[in-house]
Amino acid sequence: MNAIRWLIFRLRAIVRHRALERDMQEEMREHLARATERFVARGMSPAHARAAARREFGHLTVIQEQARDSRGARWVDALVADVRFALRYFARKPLTAATIVTVLALGIGANSAIFTVMDAVFRRPAPAVPDDKSHARIYGLEQTTRGSRWQLRNFSYPELTQLAERLETFAEVAGWTTQDIVLDLADSSITREVSAEFVTPNFFTTLGVRLVAGPGLAPHLPLPTTPDPAAVISFSMAEELFESAAHAVGRQIFANDIALRVVGVASPRFQGAIPNSRRPSIWIPLSMRAEVGRSSPLWLTDSAHLSVFARLAPNVKTQDASAIARNVVSRMLPDTLARAGAVRSAEVTGLRAPPPTRGIEREEVAIAIAAGIIGLLILAVACTNVSALVVAAAVGRRHEIAVRLAQGASRGRLVRQLLTESSLLAITGGALGLVLYWWLIRFVASSANLDIMPDITSLTFTMLFALGTGLVFGLAPAMHATRTGPAVALRDSGGGTASRSRLQRVFVIAQIACSQPLLVMLALVLSVTIRTRAPLPPDVAEHVITAWFWPAAVGDTVQRRQLVDSLRRRVATLPGVASVVPEVSPIDFCAVRLASTGATDAGDPVPVLLTGAYPGYFDLLGARILLGRDVSLADTAGGDQSVVVGSDAARRIWGDSNPIGQRLASVERRDGKTDSLHFVVVGVVDATHPAIVSQNMKLYTAHGKQWSAVAFLLRSHGPAQPFLSELHTFFRGHARSLTVNGLQTLAMTHAEELREARLMAAATLGAAVLALLLASLGLYGVVSLAVGQRMREIGIRIAVGALPRRVATMFFSSGVRLSAIALLIGLPVSLVAVRLGLSEGVLIAPKANVWLIGAGTAGVMMLLASVASWWPARRAVRVDPVVTLRVD
Amino acid sequence: MAATPAPLLQGTLDLIVLQLLRAEPTNGYDLTLRIQAISRDVLQVNAGSLYPALYRLEEQGLIRGQWRETHTGRRAKIYSLTVAGRKRLADQRASWARFSAALAAILDTT
Numbered sequence: 001m002n003a004i005r006w007l008i009f010r011l012r013a014i015v016r017h018r019a020l021e022r023d024m025q026e027e028m029r030e031h032l033a034r035a036t037e038r039f040v041a042r043g044m045s046p047a048h049a050r051a052a053a054r055r056e057f058g059h060l061t062v063i064q065e066q067a068r069d070s071r072g073a074r075w076v077d078a079l080v081a082d083v084r085f086a087l088r089y090f091a092r093k094p095l096t097a098a099t100i101v102t103v104l105a106l107g108i109g110a111n112s113a114i115f116t117v118m119d120a121v122f123r124r125p126a127p128a129v130p131d132d133k134s135h136a137r138i139y140g141l142e143q144t145t146r147g148s149r150w151q152l153r154n155f156s157y158p159e160l161t162q163l164a165e166r167l168e169t170f171a172e173v174a175g176w177t178t179q180d181i182v183l184d185l186a187d188s189s190i191t192r193e194v195s196a197e198f199v200t201p202n203f204f205t206t207l208g209v210r211l212v213a214g215p216g217l218a219p220h221l222p223l224p225t226t227p228d229p230a231a232v233i234s235f236s237m238a239e240e241l242f243e244s245a246a247h248a249v250g251r252q253i254f255a256n257d258i259a260l261r262v263v264g265v266a267s268p269r270f271q272g273a274i275p276n277s278r279r280p281s282i283w284i285p286l287s288m289r290a291e292v293g294r295s296s297p298l299w300l301t302d303s304a305h306l307s308v309f310a311r312l313a314p315n316v317k318t319q320d321a322s323a324i325a326r327n328v329v330s331r332m333l334p335d336t337l338a339r340a341g342a343v344r345s346a347e348v349t350g351l352r353a354p355p356p357t358r359g360i361e362r363e364e365v366a367i368a369i370a371a372g373i374i375g376l377l378i379l380a381v382a383c384t385n386v387s388a389l390v391v392a393a394a395v396g397r398r399h400e401i402a403v404r405l406a407q408g409a410s411r412g413r414l415v416r417q418l419l420t421e422s423s424l425l426a427i428t429g430g431a432l433g434l435v436l437y438w439w440l441i442r443f444v445a446s447s448a449n450l451d452i453m454p455d456i457t458s459l460t461f462t463m464l465f466a467l468g469t470g471l472v473f474g475l476a477p478a479m480h481a482t483r484t485g486p487a488v489a490l491r492d493s494g495g496g497t498a499s500r501s502r503l504q505r506v507f508v509i510a511q512i513a514c515s516q517p518l519l520v521m522l523a524l525v526l527s528v529t530i531r532t533r534a535p536l537p538p539d540v541a542e543h544v545i546t547a548w549f550w551p552a553a554v555g556d557t558v559q560r561r562q563l564v565d566s567l568r569r570r571v572a573t574l575p576g577v578a579s580v581v582p583e584v585s586p587i588d589f590c591a592v593r594l595a596s597t598g599a600t601d602a603g604d605p606v607p608v609l610l611t612g613a614y615p616g617y618f619d620l621l622g623a624r625i626l627l628g629r630d631v632s633l634a635d636t637a638g639g640d641q642s643v644v645v646g647s648d649a650a651r652r653i654w655g656d657s658n659p660i661g662q663r664l665a666s667v668e669r670r671d672g673k674t675d676s677l678h679f680v681v682v683g684v685v686d687a688t689h690p691a692i693v694s695q696n697m698k699l700y701t702a703h704g705k706q707w708s709a710v711a712f713l714l715r716s717h718g719p720a721q722p723f724l725s726e727l728h729t730f731f732r733g734h735a736r737s738l739t740v741n742g743l744q745t746l747a748m749t750h751a752e753e754l755r756e757a758r759l760m761a762a763a764t765l766g767a768a769v770l771a772l773l774l775a776s777l778g779l780y781g782v783v784s785l786a787v788g789q790r791m792r793e794i795g796i797r798i799a800v801g802a803l804p805r806r807v808a809t810m811f812f813s814s815g816v817r818l819s820a821i822a823l824l825i826g827l828p829v830s831l832v833a834v835r836l837g838l839s840e841g842v843l844i845a846p847k848a849n850v851w852l853i854g855a856g857t858a859g860v861m862m863l864l865a866s867v868a869s870w871w872p873a874r875r876a877v878r879v880d881p882v883v884t885l886r887v888d
Numbered sequence: 889m890a891a892t893p894a895p896l897l898q899g900t901l902d903l904i905v906l907q908l909l910r911a912e913p914t915n916g917y918d919l920t921l922r923i924q925a926i927s928r929d930v931l932q933v934n935a936g937s938l939y940p941a942l943y944r945l946e947e948q949g950l951i952r953g954q955w956r957e958t959h960t961g962r963r964a965k966i967y968s969l970t971v972a973g974r975k976r977l978a979d980q981r982a983s984w985a986r987f988s989a990a991l992a993a994i995l996d997t998t
Binding site for chain 2: 023024026027028030031034035056057058059062063066067069070071
């Protein structure tokens with residue numbers, strides 16, 4: 001009989017179980033009736049005839065059992081009985097069952113959610129983009145001088161067209177560049193700043209994305225000679241401006257005052273080729289960028305602004321495409337004189353693959369790795385936890401198993417029973433895990449503004465893994481207990497002499513050890529979050545206003561800086577304004593070391609963030625200059641850069657000695673430039689001041705005037721809040737060409753940052769609590785079951801005079817001992833890993849005190865371990881020897 | 889005089905049931921009587937062997953059982969041979985013929 005037919009009959013046996021049973025009963029009754037009639041016809045009395053028919057037929061119940069067996073329906077009855085038995089067992093041990101189900105649900109839910117988020121962020125195509133294997137991203141690379149590090153660069157339009165001509169490799173090549181614009185309707189009724197993507201006309205067709213309305217952009221390359229004033233808008237923008245997608249098509253909108261016709265509406269989830277936290281609201285043809293973006297018409301050829309992707313021709317591999325792309329870009333002329341001598345290359349990767357360089361982007365990869373490790377650790381903790389609990393529960397049932405073996409139950413029957421119990425727990429845990437997963441995904445999607453869809457692959461993987469663990473470890477003790485004969489099993493299972501499973505202890509140690517790196521990592525994140533979010537003093541929070549402007553609306557950098565500068569000077573003359581200075585602007589990360597002495601005693605390089613600052617910035621925020629002086633406009637040019645260092649960096653580099661006049665040199669720039677920068681320290685600022693505190697150690701410089709060109713800070717004499725509307729009016733009157741992006745008091749800005757920090761801290765805390773909860777539940781379960789197993793021994797001990805408190809302490813200390821061993825194994829490994837991560841730059845938390853975090857983690861863990869062990873150990877105190885010994 | 893009942897050779901019950909059902913579809917009770925009558929009381933199949941065999945053969949798709957009214961007006965589950973059952977019967981008959989010929993040849997040796 002083939003497998004399908006076998007399956008059909010088995011299924012029929014389940015589905016038609018009752019009908020088949022009825023059939024059998026009726027058929028056999030009929031058989032007996034006919035036989036009785038036969039005997040009556042031979043002259044027997046009805047009673048004798050019935051008895052004779054029965055004798056001839058055989059034992060009715062046995063024959064019916066045999067018949068059921070032959071039909072394959074018997075296992076249904078057995079299963080029902082097993083399930084009933086299991087439910088009775090769970091009702092007797094509700095805590096054990098609930099703990100296992102909770103651990104499974106937490107493990108499955110949290111872990112699947114982590115992997116789904118990671119998958120959505122780092123691997124899956126952007127929302128609404130089809131999963132097409134031929135999609136590829138083309139990254140441009142550049143070396144400023146031969147031998148220096150490769151840096152990412154975008155492409156110029158001539159490069160894109162050259163790539164597009166290689167039809168044998170690239171079926172289609174498309175590109176985009178992002179810019180912020182002001183969007184409006186003809187009557188200026190709905191003015192808003194939005195993120196726009198200027199795209200090649202084949203952008204949507206290359207991605208394979210369908211629009212929900214409208215014909216879309218006219219798809220032709222090269223670009224038309226006359227600009228095409230068209231736009232595709234996002235679904236939400238269409239609903240906001242025109243109430244529906246269908247009404248939007250053919251309407252007119254204004255982008256930076258340039259009229260565009262809506263030719264399409266993107267699907268609701270679409271966010272561009274690569275998901276973008278600032279979701280673009282409009283896609284405009286590249287040919288319109290000079291006009292809308294108010295930039296030079298030559299920008300297309302002169303500058304490399306385009307991010308490029310392609311659809312590969314059939315059967316073309318990414319390696320071959322990379323070779324072709326490299327060949328194309330290396331032969332192009334440099335786009336500006338400044339780039340003459342630079343070496344260019346290109347790399348073709350999957351659309352969502354990380355860029356092929358080691359740069360700032362590396363942080364993203366590091367986050368992905370960290371999230372992955374956290375996920376795997378949670379899974380490991382959950383699985384060892386379930387294993388420990390299931391093994392402990394099964395060990396406690398050895399007596400029961402032995403008795404059933406002695407009564408004649410087969411080994412298979414007992415194993416099946418335990419398997420049914422494990423499966424029931426696993427299914428319940430899995431179902432709850434699914435609910436938790438669903439909730440977590442929705443929570444993450446809404447709080448982090450991410451477009452995440454539930455992912456069946458990660459859910460299935462985690463579920464199978466966790467359920468498999470439960471089943472395998474539920475089965476192992478059953479196999480073990482039933483391997484020996486009933487006599488041996490009975491002898492070994494005596495309540496008082498139950499040998500504690502070594503396996504249990506190994507599992508508890510493993511899970512607590514596994515939770516260490518998790519806790520250390522989470523403590524690190526928390527320490528960074530808390531440190532940088534101290535409350536601002538009221539004289540700063542209520543008196544300082546930040547104003548920043550959209551850079552898009554104004555031409556180039558120099559022009560923009562002049563406009564903002566002139567506005568700043570005019571604002572400074574307003575009554576009520578104490579001072580106005582440009583906002584600081586981060587320049588670059590670099591590692592510095594002492595430059596005055598030889599390399600031998602220069603010390604380890606210290607990672608710092610070089611920041612552009614304007615004189616008076618610290619004074620405005622109330623951050624004290626502790627030593628020396630502030631940066632000054634006299635520092636803006638010259639050889640060495642004069643810097644004010646944060647007190648944290650000063651202490652790290654010079655200890656207690658005076659750093660004023662000391663010299664520093666950069667060792668290596670993150671962006672790969674090899675030329676070293678030289679700094680001379682002119683001042684030390686109090687880096688602990690809440691307005692400037694940061695997770696990075698900073699060097700502030702006025703050199704090169706690299707402070708912010710788009711934002712300034714303003715300190716008012718009185719409270720700043722009422723001053724805001726006056727400023728709004730002033731900006732509208734005096735700086736029409738500048739779009740105000742934000743005008744807030746520091747108190748308001750800080751509240752927003754606090755909200756984000758709270759979210760981050762909540763997520764981190766959630767994961768930490770989960771790890772702690774899992775570890776404590778495991779320890780609690782194991783100690784509790786150990787007490788249960790050794791009731792008789794406890795009874796004897798107390799009967800012969802042991803103090804109950806002593807006995808409880810014995811269990812308590814065994815639990816604590818296990819935790820201590822696990823800490824000794826897990827904590828040093830985690831701390832070394834964190835230190836390694838910090839020194840390698842994978843983790844960025846320069847001020848984190850690893851030893852403090854380690855001590856804190858150990859303290860919290862031991863405290864919880866003590867509670868988790870003491871709670872069940874107290875049961876030993878309440879043991880009444882008379883009752884315990886009589887029961888056995 | 890009734891013959892002494894002989895034990896049923898293992899594996900032959902399926903063959904007997906299939907052969908008799910091929911001759912005429914019938915119910916379980918009549919099948920026991922028919923086996924007894926045709927074998928002149930040499931083979932006696934009790935219900936404990938017959939019904940499990942019938943259910944097994946039904947499950948294998950070799951026979952099909954349907955509730956019908958018999959000529960005496962009683963309701964009975966009548967079993968009949970399926971196409972697969974006919975094929976199986978032919979196979980089993982051929983292998984039985986080979987087996988019995990071989991056995992006869994061995995028993996005939998002097």
